[in-house]
Amino acid sequence: MNQSNKRAYNFNAGPSALPLEVLEKAQQELVNFQESGMSIMEMSHRSATFEKVHNEAIFRLRKLFAIPNDYEILFLQGGASLQFTMIPMNFLKNGKTASYIMTGVWSEKAYKEAKLFGEPVQIASTKENQYRNIPTFDEIDVDTDDAYVHVTSNNTIYGTQWTEFPNTGEVPLIADMSSDIMSKPVDISKFDMIYAGAQKNLGPSGVTVVIARKDFLAKANSEIPTILKYSTHAESNSLYNTPPTFGIYMLGEVLKWIEEKGGLTAIAQQNEEKAKLIYDVIDNSNGFYTGHASKESRSLMNITFRVADEELEQQFLSEAKEAGFIGLNGHRSVGGCRASAYNSVPLETCKALSDFMIAFKTKHQ
Structure with missing residues (x-):
């Protein structure tokens, strides 16, 4: 126990540690946010007060992570696990394959969901080595006709992480960055989509961040349920339905903390x-x-x-x-x-x- 503030030495894999300064600020603002007489959890997501919080979080994320203007930033729900389904539902069209690089349990789960919508293939895997390492680039053979290539940037269970990512050429590259997003600078332009549950590096559980190239989103299937279309959320600034307002507020505060650091x-x-x-x-x-x-x-x-x-x-x-x-x-x-x-x-x-x-x-x- 850290005796200076009586906080546990928190090594939880997720939900995980949050900055003490952010928790203390949230505690101060919890009951009466910005003299509104309400908690941020009580106010309308259509209110001007929350809209400012929402848009500031998007602005800070774009600035800190150097996200180009031709990318959408979405705040969704359902965790990375829902993205395992939404991605093939939106982008794995009839007659196309999608390539998955297998580096652990979360890659396996994403691949399993893709099989419900098409014919994904495993183009590289380190399962035989108990997922002790990341595949080398010469092990990865991308089909130029693939709908996309999917990678998991950091593998929480096995303790492995990509230091560099494969060049997939004209084939869209999608990365699940749930457990290392914003832990270091990344060249966003190498990816057509990045997604991440917030509960490891960005805030509390409940918010999923999706960063996607606008022209990639434009290629998505249209004959799918409204709530599961990325375009639905992009067109409504992630406010199509009630968002996780407290989680977005906390995400914004964590981004401020990263700025201050x-x-x-x-x-x-x-x-x-x-x-x-x-x-x-x-x-x-x-x-x-x-x-x-x-x-x-x-x-x-x-x-x-x-x-x-x-x-x-x-x-x-x-x-x-x-x-x-x-x-x-x-x-x-x-x-x-x-x-x-x-x-x-x-x-x-x-x-x-x-x-x-x-x-x-x-x-x-």
Whole structure:
């Protein structure tokens, strides 16, 4: 437990840590937002007050992430999981295939949904290696007639992350960036669509951000339900139906916080420092700790590792919990340990875990 503010050392994989400054501001404004006599959760999404909050969040996202003007920014609901369905429903037309690059469970789920609408293909996969690494570019063969290529930029369960993305040429590239969006600068122009659930780096659960090239959206199928068309939301500034108003407000406040921290270049540098603190302990432990991901594919967001033996691993997790570390259990499908060091996880929290890991090894080796 961080005694300075009695906050847990929060390594939850999602919903995950939020900036303390943002939480405190939301607490101050919760009951009476901008002297309106109402909470932001109580006011109409058609009101001028909320419209300003909504549009400022879009403006800050475009500015911070350097999103070109020929891209739409949408705030949707249903999480990234709904996007697994909406994408093929909108873009996988009859007679077309879509290529999926398999790097973990979320790639598998996206691929499974696409099979309901057409004939997706797996053009690369590291499943045989327990998803320990990202495919190399020479393993990826894109069909120039594909409707799109889909990648998952960061794999929370296995702790792997793309450092560079494949050049798909004229074939649209779509990325699920739910767990590393805005953790570093990205060249948006390489993608036709990026989507992300907010609950790891952007805010609380409930908001899904979609960033899509306008001319790509114009190619979508039209014979699908209204609420599931991207054009419906683009034409109404994401206000076709009642949006997750509190989530959008919080997203805007997190974006302000990123601005105050120096933007994405500064955030990226700190994320590298945070991850290094923990990876260095793993690498210098002489096998007491072992990482799941191959070094060249390691994620800066989700650090996955095992302890020397299963009994010690359970003791490690138990003692860590007693010491105030939350969320260190690995995903149930792979076990082990996982430290999720998203943007809002302070450097001091990662340093505390690094120190705890060193002390635990010294005591038990």
